[in-house]
Amino acid sequence: MSGAVTWLRRNLFRSPVDAVVTVIAAVVAGWVLWRTLNFVFVTGRWEIIRVNLRLMLIGRFPEAHELRIAVTVVSLSAWGGLLAGIVRARQVKAGRVDAGDTKFGVRRVADLAERFWIPLLLVVLLLALAGTVGPVIVAVLSVVAAVIGRLIGPVIGRLELPAIGRTVLVTVLLAIPVILYFYVVTAVGFDDWGGFMLNLFLAACSIILCYPIGVLLALGRRSTLPLVRVVCTVFIEIIRGAPLFVLLLFANVALGFFVPESLVPSTSTRAIVVFTLFTAAYMAEIIRGGLQSVPSGQFEAAKALGLSPVRQTFLIVLPQAIRNVIPAQIGQLISLFKDTALAGVAMGSFELLRVSQAITQQDDFAGQGLIGETLAFGAVMFWAISYTMSRESQRFETRLGVGVR
């Protein structure tokens, strides 16, 4: 008891000023906490979320084809588990990690729970709100599929494959998400996707596409060929000089003036193009910073060994450059993920933010000031994913041993 008192004295009430600051801060914090809890548990009218959960998650995706989403989610879980297992087995084989770290057991489950408790909690909340059996079955199957994938992965990862076998394996693994995409999109066109699923999809596509473009732009900006350098620099500076919102509006409205109507791609495709190019320009500058952080001795050693310029770049310099700027890159990707919310307002995509606004206009809920509830709920979903990305990036960074020279 006296320990606590001493602690309070030392940390919160050391001087009269400290005491005043502590009291004021406590009052403000208490008030905010009380208001928040009051909103969540008393005054908040969450009926609107429960009724519109489907719209918020998948938009106006036809009910007849919902099964395809379920199949995709379960398949992606299996794929993710498989990939994690293969990567892990290869790392263990290369002696880069200790095999004991991933022994299945209480500690491993606790570790996973600690890493992913926020998205897991979100899923549980969504399942509870949905209140039907279907989604629960999908969730359970997903977990089972991920575990099975994770168990099969190491078996594949330990195989001694010839070069051709490795190529086939990589191709198959890369093809799975593409096949799943076509499996869904052939039934329901891109522009009928919506809700949080659309946000996730826009972000995933843009992240995958912006990365190689960003790397090439960064290398291009440092190129010794003047034409390449000028083109890359101009592109980067123009894109970085324009607000994302304006670029989205431009892609939505102005594209029609320049390109024949029939050739204008769907809204979501245009959104992906804009997000990709925008983020690629920022990525290029981040990666260029990383390239500059690699000491010139690394180039010299690579040259002295007789490596070609392409190999110098891709085997020696780029891997180090990318590692050195992981936090900035992840920050940019998180930013991209949140920016997908702009697609609704700028281009009319039926993504989460637009759904959150639209449902407050429904007959049952119009004029009741429920925008606070819908926005808060949307924000929580964005936050859960963004925060998890951020934490996983920190873990990733530690494991790569950034700063170990």
Added chain:
Amino acid sequence: MSDAMTDGTTDGGGAPDATVFADATQVAGTGDVMIEVESVDKFFDDFQALKDIDVKVGRQEVVVVIGPSGSGKSTLIRCINRLEEHDAGRIVVDGVELSNDVRNIQEIRRETGMVFQQFNLFPHLSVLDNITLAPRNVRKMPKAEAEKLGMELLERVRIPEQAKKYPGQLSGGQQQRVAIARSLAMKPKVMLFDEPTSALDPEMINEVLDTMKDLAREGMTMIVVTHEMGFAREVADRVVFMADGQIVEVGTPEHFFTNPQEDRTKLFLSQILD
């Protein structure tokens, strides 16, 4: 005089008896020339780093280059594998002239190993991967063969147990030995050493020098820029003294350390040997 020294001069047969060389183009050993540097100038903007340099290095010869800092000794060996481009003159390595032709540059780099003051190991690759990278990518050696070679080289520099570690986990002396092994993996005909022990703690200098002595004994052609006078005395066939971008004096180690001719050399030796 050490065994290595005796071997170096007697094996050669055609070695000149004179202990003073008229200039640096007279090679010890067989007289078979491996590296030829002819009238080379090098400028950094207005500063002339190399002034009309003429040097030849014989096959299996060990040439130690010494001189005060800023004398152009590092620049000279960096010109030989085109880390710096010379502005005038000719450089020929094993019959291939260094020109702007990228193929010639690549060929010379394949035949020439270089060890740096700061090691310059690749921090993102394991020790073994550091060594196998160039043989696999440049010589197109299969992975298994490259790893076997890598382990042999690690045995040779006496640190096979470090193969799976990363450079950051090694001591300076160990890192420099890995760097030597990495260069040797390309089976070079010439090794260039750019102050290989200058960044090391004193207690680690000998382990690196011993590795270099082994190499010299095995008949590697070497140019070594160093401040280690003991090494020069023991291993060098010839010592080249440079100052202000010029070669001031050339001689066998005995001549050089017991009877230097030039005032500049005497001054430098008195400073460094105190």
